[in-house]
Amino acid sequence: MIRYITAGESHGQSLTAIIEGLPAGLSIDEEYINRHLARRQVGYGRGERMNIEKDKVQITSGVRWGETIASPVALIVNNKDWENWGSTMSVDSSGKNPDEHLLKPRPGHADLPGILKYDREDVRDILERASARETAARVAAGAFALRLLEEFDIKVFSYSVKIGNAGLENLEVTSKDIDLIEASALRCPSPEVEKIMIEEIDTVQKNKDTLGGIFTVRVEGLPPGLGSHVQWDRKLDARIAAAILSIQAIKGVEFGIGFKSATLPGSKVHDEISYEKQEKKYYRKTNNAGGIEGGMTNGEPLIITAAMKPISSLMKPLKSVNTITKEPVASEKVRSDVCALPAAGVVGEAAVALELASALMEKTGGDSIREMKRNYKAYLDQVRNF
């Protein structure tokens, strides 16, 4: 079982993640993680901050001589801007200044429920942690899961499906399109659609408004049998749904054709079962299920699609209430992006990869990569000779 936990405020000194339960012997280096952190930072319509922060990870434990040694991995991503926030975010009481309190909670954010729940006068005490800045820590942790899955030839990738009214229509995107996706500022495999997406962003930016969008995470190379049908909280789709919904600003998730399957008859939805005798392999001609049946992977590509709401911090602030006077005010203005969909896709990869790596370890057991591979190979043989 892999566990991970993150810490860190948006303008604090640094983000920290601990990921543990990893097998020993997994090759990895900071550069690999940094590449994923950089992927999180691409995007058209990203704000000023993306220029300030070129995120770099420091591994401070759990990796030695270029390999995991089974002990917990601690990851630190410093906030480069921290020096400018020393007093506002001081750990000790030296910086304390009630005059600085933010009192105008922003709609769409954790601000208002957060201060009520935790009984905080200063909205900053909530927004600093609720910020999507936290996802940098998750991407760093997720890089270990991605690295692990690579060893088993399991490919996890994401792409943008829709921004505003611009969207891919029924385009099947596969791992062959990865280069196209990675080359696109919006992580969109279709240059034509990307162009319209950019126009959507430009329009919205002019209006001092924001956008969200829809992205897909797709995983190829999975064996059948990850996850389980036996108990509600062991179902892989349930676990992945939680991981996806835990990403800031995500408001919906679906597997395969998802909501569309709710309107079609069963004969148009369920993926009939075929068998390829040469390869000794069950397969499906369609994949409406998105690779998951009964809470288990079925050997087809896993397809997860998520809806991201527009960024909640607008340059043209929404209406709010001053928490002291209770009078109507414009909400706090906090520096932000116009559209962060491509980043969300990369975070989605991390979230999915962490659940898959955990499910894979439950399948193979094994405390080292060598042991995992040995057991995995034997399982693939079992499936082949079933």
Next chain:
Amino acid sequence: MIRYITAGESHGQSLTAIIEGLPAGLSIDEEYINRHLARRQVGYGRGERMNIEKDKVQITSGVRWGETIASPVALIVNNKDWENWGSTMSVDSSGKNPDEHLLKPRPGHADLPGILKYDREDVRDILERASARETAARVAAGAFALRLLEEFDIKVFSYSVKIGNAGLENLEVTSKDIDLIEASALRCPSPEVEKIMIEEIDTVQKNKDTLGGIFTVRVEGLPPGLGSHVQWDRKLDARIAAAILSIQAIKGVEFGIGFKSATLPGSKVHDEISYEKQEKKYYRKTNNAGGIEGGMTNGEPLIITAAMKPISSLMKPLKSVNTITKEPVASEKVRSDVCALPAAGVVGEAAVALELASALMEKTGGDSIREMKRNYKAYLDQVRNF
């Protein structure tokens, strides 16, 4: 923290649930639970089994003299049909008969990934547990959560939004519509729409096909501040998403306007903050967020919408493969409903209620209903006087 776990095969002796972590002093009786079990069994388009089974619960522990006593609650729902399955489902090896093995996995079910994962020759070893029959146990457990929430004037209810092409369009449904919903065979608050839904079901049934649909769970009376923004797995929407996706046949979930929010600009999505001075209460004129911001309830109604795929067992079986000969065959025919959407809504209520009850107990602490209410009242005062 509330925990619950279920056991039981579809044609085994009985379903069992244990729910524990409940406060002491909660009034409840079997009749209350049976009413919820009966609500799970309504529906137009339900198969023969619904007539066989009038589910009745037995509470065998945790409740004394009509009240919880803090100890774990064990719940048993017998399968009335069990006597006819004694040999096929015998616990001891007396019934063992390899000739009875089911060898034609059904598309859309756990069948194929299940037998590969668990190395079982007989598809029945998988389908018995993967069956949605399990949800009776969850509804029984969920009844305790619903009962608990009632004590805090929190109302959880569900309704059918779409079946086939028939759907409610932008209709706001509130707790005032509960009677309408409960009176409807399809749990649809609009008699006009229900009529079209029935026609959709009739058509599909004629075609020996099946349908899924879309349902909404709505919760009124929630305080702000359940759930948390501080860690990915503490977010209430993440936890609810997992609970919903763990329901058999659910392929998607969204909060508030969900996927729609992915296509609108921020100014059209985020719910501006207002304040009512008389009641000393923050509120929103819109509720696109569906009552949740930053992983926390914000005091507005919680709105969760889920997509159910069509039932996977068709009377006109789909193509499959014989697991021994590897030749193409029609998949197993297993008695089933045509459309089970209304039941899914009731299960959804249970799943959501269990997460909310757990989150409420985290908020109030408290080992007795009296203590919970005392702490809850003090928290509401805190919020009011914030």
Next chain:
Amino acid sequence: MIRYITAGESHGQSLTAIIEGLPAGLSIDEEYINRHLARRQVGYGRGERMNIEKDKVQITSGVRWGETIASPVALIVNNKDWENWGSTMSVDSSGKNPDEHLLKPRPGHADLPGILKYDREDVRDILERASARETAARVAAGAFALRLLEEFDIKVFSYSVKIGNAGLENLEVTSKDIDLIEASALRCPSPEVEKIMIEEIDTVQKNKDTLGGIFTVRVEGLPPGLGSHVQWDRKLDARIAAAILSIQAIKGVEFGIGFKSATLPGSKVHDEISYEKQEKKYYRKTNNAGGIEGGMTNGEPLIITAAMKPISSLMKPLKSVNTITKEPVASEKVRSDVCALPAAGVVGEAAVALELASALMEKTGGDSIREMKRNYKAYLDQVRNF
């Protein structure tokens, strides 16, 4: 990961356990479990109840045709005496009778802290669940773990070390002594010592007093490497310590020479490492560590010793306070044993077996016995060829 949870009151209708996460394909039947339930009921110095209750388990799910099928196992042990308790323990309010309230909490029991915590007027609401009767459910669940470990030639057994002043002194007890232990009413491998133990019990019984004692659980046939050093809550000794301390009346636990190791110099304590070239096997000439180093099994027998306090219900009641009048009174008299040490040992086996089975599954992964054995064999080869 194996999970188990129990429910049930001492005089309620039945005890229930759910154990889940088991691999498919494990052969087991009710008779096997009943044998373990019977072992829990032996003993010299057991009260009247042991005669009333000949515990029998019913498996109501998770086992089919004599084998686990991976789905959760539900186990029911009826309380035979239940008919006499129908009104006192009625689930509905029909039996409610405040005149029956027990108001004199017994020292040494959960009674007083329980009613204060859960705000209950009737001590019975606490004592029914806190009773060691619950351990019958744990033994039933533990039987699955014992059965699983047998498949891997791992032997778990327990014996009584000390009752009153009578004790085994430095006797090494091994699996060769199992027949002697099982033949003894007090589960003591030495007939001489058993005789003195019986005298101790007789004396105490005459005095209307009670006794506890010390027992050991020993496990032979374990591989090295179960558990882990990497995180505090992954250490096998920590997990076993929790399982042992969770048994009613246990007040201490130690591994190997335990407390004695605290007074000796390191050179007398640590087990030097040797190697047997024929068998290609590391071994130790001593086993002061009790088979565990750094939170992991080291391949030597696992030795866990636990201290049980005397039974808290004395026939000569201790002083208490009436919870209404607050006046001094004699505490409630509840039917009880004089000494239940042999039962505690059997419960200890179950508790340890459940942790070991879980740790073994983490090591091998595997969803079926066949897969577990395949992976286990490969691991043993790895260790041998290290």
Next chain:
Amino acid sequence: MIRYITAGESHGQSLTAIIEGLPAGLSIDEEYINRHLARRQVGYGRGERMNIEKDKVQITSGVRWGETIASPVALIVNNKDWENWGSTMSVDSSGKNPDEHLLKPRPGHADLPGILKYDREDVRDILERASARETAARVAAGAFALRLLEEFDIKVFSYSVKIGNAGLENLEVTSKDIDLIEASALRCPSPEVEKIMIEEIDTVQKNKDTLGGIFTVRVEGLPPGLGSHVQWDRKLDARIAAAILSIQAIKGVEFGIGFKSATLPGSKVHDEISYEKQEKKYYRKTNNAGGIEGGMTNGEPLIITAAMKPISSLMKPLKSVNTITKEPVASEKVRSDVCALPAAGVVGEAAVALELASALMEKTGGDSIREMKRNYKAYLDQVRNF
């Protein structure tokens, strides 16, 4: 619920801990934590390293302006000696040097089971994480729990009971002795006994041997009702036992008179219940139970005693085997203390405090210190007026 997790190797760059689930509004600063880190470093018989490392914590998140803000707290304790280990412990492969491999596993350590389990050639890959150096991170995390408990006037402290043959005999130590304990190099409240302890250490050191010992953690000011009797893994003694056994080198734990209670009759063990009418308070004249009955605190001081084995690294190395040649060798020599008992006591305080703080939060709920105190006060009133 409080969670904590640590990371870090003994000679790596730093130790890291994340502790989360803390309420908002708890005052704390680095100096407070450093004092506890310093307390972990006192002791007579500590090795050279204690002089190298003056541990200082950095809080990098979760605390702002001197108060917790509910978000996860990340704590970093740098290893000052790190610069000398840059190549041996390099994260990237630059330092890789198979010639440096340690091949002689030390008896009593995780070394041998660790390399077998994780399939590592270099013993260092195991010992770096298994080292008790890790406990510095736990003490840092525990300081938050201690700080939290202080707000509720709950005092946690530890003292050394026995080193070698020198021990306190039946001395009741209370919080009045804290100054004596803190003034003692061996954390022993009796200067006479401490003197003999020092002699024991001197003798052992001359023999190039090591010692362990026995320590007690005592907690005063607890309310009744923390923990629960309802489920095996909710019992507070079970949870504390796991926390204590998870401390490096601990081989046993007992509550109250523990193992001694196993040999006495019930009438001499159970603490009779009295009532003080003025204060409206149940109390006990004895405390053999060590403040815990039925898995719950009973309002008396909590008394936990633990056995620490001698340090496993001797200056006169024990016998081992070269893992490549399989020939007998002297085990690796790693710099170490002679006796680390006082440190273990301080770690024990942290481990116990973390479990108690978590149990307290389950009792009170509450997301802020203000809310916790409000609910706690109401609970104390409930208990008083029971």
